[in-house]
Structure formats: C-alpha cells, structure tokens
Amino acid sequence: MHRLILAALTLCLVSTVQGLDIQVNGLFKGSAIFTIDGRQQLLKVGKASVEGVLLLEANTKQAVVQVDGERRVMTLSRHISSEYSRSTKKELAIPRNRYDQYISKALVNGVSTEVLVDTGANTVAMSSLQARALKLDYLRGRPSVVRTASGESRAYSVLLHSVDVGGIQVNGVQAVVIEGSYPETVLLGMTFLKHVDLREKGDILYLQARF
Numbered sequence: 001m002h003r004l005i006l007a008a009l010t011l012c013l014v015s016t017v018q019g020l021d022i023q024v025n026g027l028f029k030g031s032a033i034f035t036i037d038g039r040q041q042l043l044k045v046g047k048a049s050v051e052g053v054l055l056l057e058a059n060t061k062q063a064v065v066q067v068d069g070e071r072r073v074m075t076l077s078r079h080i081s082s083e084y085s086r087s088t089k090k091e092l093a094i095p096r097n098r099y100d101q102y103i104s105k106a107l108v109n110g111v112s113t114e115v116l117v118d119t120g121a122n123t124v125a126m127s128s129l130q131a132r133a134l135k136l137d138y139l140r141g142r143p144s145v146v147r148t149a150s151g152e153s154r155a156y157s158v159l160l161h162s163v164d165v166g167g168i169q170v171n172g173v174q175a176v177v178i179e180g181s182y183p184e185t186v187l188l189g190m191t192f193l194k195h196v197d198l199r200e201k202g203d204i205l206y207l208q209a210r211f
Contacts, residue, residue, distance in 0.1 A: 022053065024063060024074050026093040026204075031055070032063045033093050033204065040201065042095075092166030096203040103185065107164040108134050114185050115165065117205060119198070121189030124163065124175035130186055131177040136160075138177040146178055154179040163192050168209045170195045 026033035031044045036051045043055040049066075056071065057064040063074045094102045094117065102117040111134045115124075131138045141156035160173040165188065174191040197208045 026095065027058060027060055027063055029059055032058045090167045091206055091208040092168060094205045096205065102205045104165055109161045111135065115188040116185040118187040118189055119193060121187045123189045123191045124160065124173055125183060125187040125189055126175065126177055127181050127183060128177055128179045129181055136177065141177065148178065148182050150182065165207065168196060168207060
C-alpha cells in the first residue's frame with residue numbers, strides 16, 4: 001500500500017445541478033474530487049469540463065462549479081439531493097502525493113498533526129519529538145527496544161485516548177513512541193486502520209468508518 005500528502009479533506013456533500021447529482025468527496029487548492037451521477041472524477045481548475053461540470057475555483061473550504069453556464073458554490077454542507085442516497089458512514093478521500101504517499105491531517109488526543117497511512121506498520125508509531133509536541137507523557141509507557149534504519153532505539157508503548165482522521169475517530173489506540181527523530185511523520189498503522197475499511201481507486205485512498 002502506498003503512502004501520501006493531503007491538502008484538505010471533507011466528508012460528503014451533495015448538490016443537484018441541472019438534474020445532475022454532484023457529490024464532493026475532497027476539497028483541495030486548485031482541485032476537487034467529485035462523484036458526478038455516481039462516477040468519481042478529479043477536476044482541476046482551468047481544465048476541460050467533465051460530464052458538463054467545469055471547476056472554476058477550489059480551495060479547502062469550497063468549490064465553484066459551472067454547469068450549462070450556471071455557477072454554483074459548493075461548501076462543506078450536508079445537503080442531500082432527493083435523487084441521491086448516500087451512506088451514513090463517514091468517508092475520507094486522500095490523494096496520493098508525488099512520493100506515492102498518503103498523508104492526512106489528524107487529531108491525536110485532540111492535538112493536530114500529520115499522519116502517513118502505513119498498512120505495513122503494526123501500530124501507530126511516532127518519534128519522541130512528535131510525542132512531546134502532542135504533549136504525551138510517553139516515558140510512563142512500557143519500555144522496549146525497536147530496530148530502525150539507524151540501529152536500535154529505545155521505545156515506549158502508550159495508549160492514545162483518541163485518534164481522529166477526517167472525522168473518523170477511534171478511541172483507545174495503541175501506539176509506540178521511538179526515542180529520536182524517526183519516523184519523520186506519525187505513522188498511521190494498523191491499531192487505527194483495523195477499525196476502517198480501505199479502498200484504493202486510481203490515485204485516491206478512501207477510508208470509511210465501520211461504525
């Protein structure tokens with residue numbers, strides 16, 4: 001499974017424009033991920049229209065689209081069209097970055113940080129530098145030794161109160177804190193990922209809550 005960088009995300013929003021069902025799955029600077037009449041599309045500002053939908057503007061808060069000459073502003077609301085039935089489960093769309101990574105913003109114990117989706121990691125993992133930034137008293141955790149690219153390092157097993165990624169929150173997440181500066185980004189490992197459904201389509205990774 002590849003990894004990633006996320007500019008911004010959103011869960012679902014739907015609008016009906018000229019008979020089309022348009023759902024926004026992700027908002028980014030200069031682009032947005034849409035589901036148009038059931039088909040997922042990545043639209044970029046200034047590029048050709050897709051199924052009659054032209055993206056005029058996009059940022060992390062809203063997208064401006066044009067359909068048959070009519071402009072519509074789509075914000076992160078929860079309007080549902082009468083013609084569209086969507087899942088009540090929360091879903092997060094994460095685009096792959098140029099390094100083949102999937103990176104997102106997350107709240108760890110309520111504190112914002114970046115996380116890198118890593119299905120190869122058995123547990124959520126972070127460096128001691130990151131743990132201190134997150135105000136974790138990791139030295140009270142269970143000590144151990146782990147092997148990294150630079151050799152063996154002291155590590156501590158801790159229990160995170162909560163990890164929230166795009167509104168998908170899991171409580172009581174096991175994690176390991178490694179002394180030093182490795183890893184550079186918090187690894188979102190299987191102690192969190194086992195609670196979500198993962199699917200990869202094109203250059204997008206989708207995380208959906210199981211509850």
